Amino acid sequence: MSHLSEAFIREIEAIVGPAGIERDPERMRSYLSDWRNAYRGLAALVIRPATTEEVAGVVRLCNEQQVALVPQGGNTGLCGGSIPDGSGCQVVLSLTRMTKFRQVDPANETITVEAGVILQSLQEAAAEAGRFFPLSLGAEGSCTVGGNLATNAGGTAVLRYGNMRDLTLGVEVVLPDGQIWNGLRGLRKDNTGYDLKHLFIGSEGTLGIITAAVLKLYPAVRSVTTAWVALPSASAAVELIGSIRALCGDRLTGFELMSRQSVDFVLRHVHGCRDPFGDAHPWYVLIELSDTQPEAPLNQLLEIGIGEALEKGWVIDAVVASSESQVAALWAMREGISEAQNHEGPSLKHDISVPVSCIPDFIETTDQRLRDRFPGVRIVTYGHVGDGNLHYNISKPVGADDARFKAQHEAIMQVIYDSTVSFSGSISAEHGIGQAKRDAARHYKDPLELELMRAIKTTLDPKGLMNPGKVL
Structure with a gap:
């Protein structure tokens, strides 16, 4: 029951x-759990402002009354960062009504949008302007720009374009006291002190609420080539990406690594997916080249690169897509992994990063430690090799009890995170901290880093009302 x-x-x-404003319990339900139903909470109220001024008014009133706020976008996160706690005392602030495209500036290669704009709508608006917005991820049909900024989203094109932090020139933020900071500057050079936007990008709504952003646009992509490549090992993938990068430069847009276990799950559970090869292989990569020139010789470049890798033993087999439908089919194999794993029962999902050079040793070492301690677990490894980001997920042994497997979550996580840190890695590469990794962050992050983060939080949000219980 609401305490308000x-x-x-x-x-x-x-x-x-x-x-x-939303008070009806049934209509509030979708705001109180994440899309996987992994995190659930209660809220006194759901508030859906339509303008920055309305957000500021709500935040100001909540600050005066000491009511905690949980900002929420498309609610597609994986770490529970946009879900309220179980007290029923917090308020959900949904930004999904803030959907205006404020400005498209083709000459400056920028677009200014509000936080509730769906990522796919942003991509389409860029295309209509003859430009390209490169952030792409599985939830792009429902995730919002505000959520992408709050978690510093990555996706499949980070290799060439960077993550959301790299794609943002300016932000507009409602501060915890209700003041509006207008940092919507479309400048690529501005050395007038601290670059404050970077405090808010990736802060998961704990320092303020991003209500709009100036984002970079790029020339439209007019040529794309996609290949599905079988490899003998993860180390071959690291060798291959270095070789393709040297040959193709920034035409290399995507380089996605997948273990055979990942592909097996997709072939078993995702309708319409078929193995491009007759034989099973230990590892696969999906390679994508793109160019702004129509009919660029991308196929020729990729065939040269793959041919050289075949001679060196880095590649076992390869197929280059010859139509848009084949491209879609290959990407469906990659994008279907998370969904397919859900059909195999509970899975423990980890989003880590290590230096690219360490990927093979990390996989070999961590796989062995897990199999020694938890016999029979199925390790689903896939991710973005070019930026060192692996989705390192664990499915239960065949026939194992669900509850018993879930009870091992902390022990499994410790093995993975201990290994990650031993390779100078990060326990969260692109999904954020939220509530899922808050305690782990306290354990694995440098104490001085945490002290500095708490000092910033205290300075900006002294009452601790902005998304409490998340990140810190």
Whole structure:
């Protein structure tokens, strides 16, 4: 039951209007659990402002009344960062009504959008302007720009274009006291002090609420070549990406690594997916080259690169897509892994990064440690080799009890994170900390880093009302 007074709720409604407030328990339900139903919470109210001024008014009132706020976008996160706690005292602030495209500036290669804009809509708007916005990930049909910024989203094109931090020139933020910081500057050079936008990007709503952003656009892509390549080992993937990079430069847009276990799950559970090869192989990569020139000789470049790798023993077999439908089919193999794994029962998902050069040793070492300690576990390894980001997921042994497997989560996580840190890696590469990794971050991050983070949090949000219990 809500602890909020009727007077407070009337004041909120006066700010956002009847369409901006939700109290019905049934209609609130979708805001109180994540898309996987892995995290659930309660809320006193769901507030859906439509403008930055409305957000500021809500935040100001909540600050005065000491009501905690949980910002939320498309609610597609994997670490519970946008879900309230179980107290029923927090308020969910959904930005999904803030969907305006404020400006497209082709000459400056920028687009200014509000936080509730769906990523796919942003991609389409860029295309309509004859430009390209490169952030791409599995949830692009429902995730929002605000959520992408809050978690510093990565995706499949980081290798060439960087993550959301690299794609952002300016942000507009409502601070915890309700002030509006207008940092919407479309400048690529600005050395007038601290670059404050980087405090808020990746902060998961704990320092303020990003309401709009100036984002970079790129020339439209007019040529694409995609190949599915079988490899004998993960070390071959590291050798191959270095060779392809040297040959193709920044035409190399994607380089996705997948273990055979990953592919087996997809072939078993995702309708329409077929193995491009007759035989099973230990590892696979999906390689994508792109160019702004129509009919660029990408196939020729890729065939040269793969041919040289075949001679060196880095590649066992390869197929280059010859149509858009074949490209879609190859990407479906990659994008279907997470869904396919869910059909195999509970899975423990980890999003880590290590230096690219360490990927083979990390996989070999960590696989062995897990199999020694937890016999029969199935290790689903895939990810973005070019930026060292692996999705290192563990499925239960065949026939194992679900509850018993889930009970091993902390022990399995410790093995993986201990190994990650031993290779100078990060326990969260692109999914954030949220509530899922908060305690682990306390254990694995440098104490001085945590002290500095807490000092920033205390300075900006002294009452601790912005997404409490997340990150720190």
